[in-house]
Amino acid sequence: MEAQQDTVRLDPLGRDIHGEAEQIRRLGASATLVELPAGVRAWYVSEFDVLKQLLRDPRVSKDPRRHWPAWQRGEFRDSWLLTWLDRENMLCSYGEDHKRLRKLVAPAFTARRTAAMLPRVERITGELLDAMERDAERDGTLDLRSAFAHPLPMNVICELFGVPEDQRPEMKRLMDLIMDTTLTAEQAGQTAVDMMAAFTALAEAKRAEPGEDLTSVLVSARDEEGDALSEKELLDTLLLMIGAGHETTVNLIGNAVHALLTHPDQLQLVREGRASWDDAVEETLRWAPSIANLPLRFAVEQIELPDGTTIRQGDAIVSTIASANRDPAKYGDTAAEFDILRTDGEHLSFGHGVHFCLGAPLARMEARTALPALFDRFPKLSLAQPAEEPPQVPSAIAFGYAELPVRPLG
Template identity: 55%
Template sequence: MTSGNVLRLDVNGQDVHEEGRLLRSEGSAGLVELPGGVPAWAVADAATLRKLLTDPRVSKDPRAHWTALREGRIGEDWPLLIWVSVRNMFTTYGADHRRLRALVSKAFTPRQVDAMRPEIEQITTGLLDRLEHSGASGEPVDLREEFAYPLPVEVICRLFGVPVDRRAAMRSVVDTIFDTTVTAEQAQANSHELYELMRGLVADKTANPADDLTSALITARSEDATRLDADELVDTLILMLTAGHETTVNLLDHAVTALLTHPEQLAAVLRGDHSWADVIEETLRWQAPVPYLPLRYAVEDIALDDGTIIAKGEAILAAYAAAGRDPAEHGATAGRFDLSREDKQHLAFGHGVHFCMGAPLARLEAAIALPALFARFPGLRLAVDPAELATVPSFLSNGHTAIPAVLGGGA
């Protein structure tokens, strides 16, 4: 790896957009240092990233294509190991990826997703009722804790049949996976707890199958073990129950805060001048819910348009937040939240064969939840100065630790 500068990514994720600006100034790709001193090429240029995400010379299989892992330079104590050690569609390439994706993709077809609309509406109404109760005294409520977070968690847990009494533990381990400030020891302990939870879920559903995706995956494995081995089953559940809600939580988080801090644009939406789809897509572009996504690997040497060479076996980090604000695609106003922007294209859900299959579900949840929130509480406002909103301690998750707000009365 050769480059003029190496950017050490802030594990606290305090200013991913300034990091993105610095990375874009490096050209097509810039060298970064991940926790543990692990190097990678971060791609912040939107056009370059889009090409690489569809390039067959780019793999997501670290066992086959990441030299550092194959040579033993990535140890069991690497804090981000869970992101590359799992065996599911997230870390596979070619035929293996197609095989694993096919097992889950049928649950996320447009028809299947739309069939979840009544349930999402029911969950949303329940959360709004609870919000109204907790904010009745006029005291601030936390919109992340009481709305943006529980909605996607409830949806994904129902989809996969996670019992109510295990959801708090699942939330804790998922939060820790995305917390890039944890120590190696904490990360290892969390991984152990995560696997215990998932194996327990598989055991329960094997003994007591139900109408949920976990039971469906177990049935698929029992009918033909070549489609899904035991480790792949558990790791697929880990993928779906972790990444399955994080994007939506942060989408709702930033959509709400964007509208509350841009009241003129909120008013335009409520007048019908802009759609809720405009809000969702501009939020995804402006504040990618996952700023960086580890990792991809060069199957062979790859020459980028500016002459940068990503050598065979080197790691590639997709810088989604930076790509969303690339002035080359969105002009001088790329850093602004602007619902009137004609081109709202983004890479927040990825691109190519690894495009997030949960994207339609995330969009549907937001399309139901956002208008319902602002219809129920037309006087909704932040309870603190926007500058006081703290970000979650992570460069892999882009959200706030809390969104204190005053409901301002009902409709």
């Protein structure tokens, strides 16, 4: 991170997200103006309570078409933001539009439906662990991300939405690109084109041959009740649900494994029954959130923060989850420590308010299934390069490991 005049510039590669957060916090303001990749100026909120309030404040919108003058002027459409903001789905909507779109998708993520997914998650987990065991016996060292943390949620969400096997590699490629905040204008534009092509192909396949999957349900809602969902809203909703449905869980699993292997005392607490896997999952979500900085929200009107900072109408705001989740004012002097017995484990990793993540129960269930199964199958699991920090994904948004080399058999 480097300073440019009065504005702090975030690293597009996300190489030290927590270090950036700490440096900005030391500036002492509730919110600091920062520069995101591609020159986007936005408010970075350091305090948990302030961010939590803004996330539920009706004066804060997620619709750039209505509430961000820069977007209305055509700015930043040749950047990585194109794949994030040029969308008509729950993530980029406000007010009644958001309620309408969320209502269409919410029934798919009820507690009952999530519980019904458990056998599927257990089956996929077992299949991946079998493959890991075979590969470990042959090679010794594996990349946990590519062997386990990534394919588990990707296969779960693709089964849920009926994505055919031959389309899944393209889905993986596109989801990785969405999180990459180093994309050039040409790459961002091509990614947007490729995304629409992929989801158009998926929707057309379900029109021709509908199934019991959620894509078929959404296509039916679009075709039978055209006023409920436009074609672009359908495609953008599929992008959001499939993208969010796997990316957060990929990093959650990888971050949890890395945290537990680098904090063996914490892993021992779980193994001895003095803490639960739920405790480990929630502390990972707090300490190493899968999404560190979520773009963007916009001030519908001028907002005065408790310390006197003024966010002007039309200003952009980044949801600084990684910073808020380690705020000493919320968690005390141990805010930066990984402690699964923490008494106040509240966090903002799934958002807050009307945009709270619908898929949170599914992500938690996948992690609670994957982690004990992994450590039970491989009780001697260890990092292959314990002295080295694994490479981070190249993103100012996501927080996770691009690779996580491990030795499953010790």
